[in-house]
Amino acid sequence: MDSGLLLSALNHNIQLPKVPTNFIWPKEYLVEAHEELQAPMVDLNGFLKGDENATHYASKTIAQACLNHGFFQSGQPWC
Structure with missing residues (x-):
């Protein structure tokens, strides 16, 4: 089923x-x-593709965003 529908x-x-x-x-x-x-x-593209370096960078970026702002946005479509 189309998730948009x-x-x-x-x-x-x-x-x-x-x-x-x-x-x-x-x-x-x-x-x-x-x-x-x-x-x-x-940017979670590298993480979603299994790239180890991109995953490490994304995790550091997420940690910093959560410490400073309490949240973040990814821009990746999940549906």
Whole structure:
């Protein structure tokens, strides 16, 4: 099955429940974003191909991104 069709079908058929209030930050804790968040980009192509050097570099880059930002983005399609 084409994953794009599956995701599209899921988007149309699933009703998400209301988020419980204990998961919602109070308005006084919210801040206005002054610029777009720039998440670190990590290239995982070498890792996905089994390249040992690329895997080592990606793991160091991911560790640094998580220490500094708490997250990263890869840009690789997973579906």
